[in-house]
Amino acid sequence: xxxxxxxxxxxNRGAWSKEEDQKLIDYITLHGEVSWRxxxxxxxxxxxxxxxxxxxxxxxxxxVKRGNFQEDEDDLIIKLHALLGNRWSLIAGRLxxxxxxxxxxxxxxxxxxxxxxxxxxxxxxxxxxxLARRRTxxxxxxxxxxxxxxxxxxxxxxxxxxxxxCSNGVPDLNLDLTISMAWDQTRPGRMPDESIGNSTDQxxxxxxxxxxxxxxxxxx
DNA sequence: AATTTTCCCAACCGCCAGGGG
DNA sequence: GCCCCTGGCGGTTGGGAAAAT
Numbered sequence: 052x053x054x055x056x057x058x059x060x061x062x063n064r065g066a067w068s069k070e071e072d073q074k075l076i077d078y079i080t081l082h083g084e085v086s087w088r089x090x091x092x093x094x095x096x097x098x099x100x101x102x103x104x105x106x107x108x109x110x111x112x113x114x115v116k117r118g119n120f121q122e123d124e125d126d127l128i129i130k131l132h133a134l135l136g137n138r139w140s141l142i143a144g145r146l147x148x149x150x151x152x153x154x155x156x157x158x159x160x161x162x163x164x165x166x167x168x169x170x171x172x173x174x175x176x177x178x179x180x181x182l183a184r185r186r187t188x189x190x191x192x193x194x195x196x197x198x199x200x201x202x203x204x205x206x207x208x209x210x211x212x213x214x215x216x217c218s219n220g221v222p223d224l225n226l227d228l229t230i231s232m233a234w235d236q237t238r239p240g241r242m243p244d245e246s247i248g249n250s251t252d253q254x255x256x257x258x259x260x261x262x263x264x265x266x267x268x269x270x271x
Numbered sequence: 272a273a274t275t276t277t278c279c280c281a282a283c284c285g286c287c288a289g290g291g292g
Numbered sequence: 293g294c295c296c297c298t299g300g301c302g303g304t305t306g307g308g309a310a311a312a313t
Contacts, residue, residue: 088299
């Protein structure tokens, strides 16, 4: 039996108060994102480290984008979900300012309905096993690659006929995605087209590379 | 206006992977 | 290779708000 990450009886649970938020913000502003386990005590919070991390990443981080999703963000999520399945962190990595939790909630509460309304089964329009194998092969072939330094380099797909087949039921998709470094959520404000000079770093060059919003229009 | 139902989303939970000793 | 610790991920839940009755 795995021991709990912290003593739940001594900790607050549920919604965060403004005071708790402020303590967390103040501490991280001063010390950065150090050890989450020791952070609560150091910051004077009666929370477990995991809870602090989640609160910071999903809500308090200054670069978190709140508010309604744009049409092109919808398109991108639908497209990426078709390719990647429920890999929310990868999908969120393509949406600057959006978190995996937010994307997941948005998918479950809005996009599923939207797809159903379009006559698409949201659970069946994801990547086939063939594509998953392609991804896995790519990942393992890159094992040991030097220094992607915590960024989640991930393959999407470059105009594969296969990808066309994978998009079962998603009409009029522009599948002209390519391989790139994901947006690094740990570095506020950093967009994909700013990332390390890397041959794979051309993800969004098809789009206006000067744009602050690297999402793609997916429906033609 | 009061009550019930539905929906949304912040937060929690459990599992897994990677790193260090 | 094994164990422990930590961070990260995806699935699920519960409370509150909004909508329906």
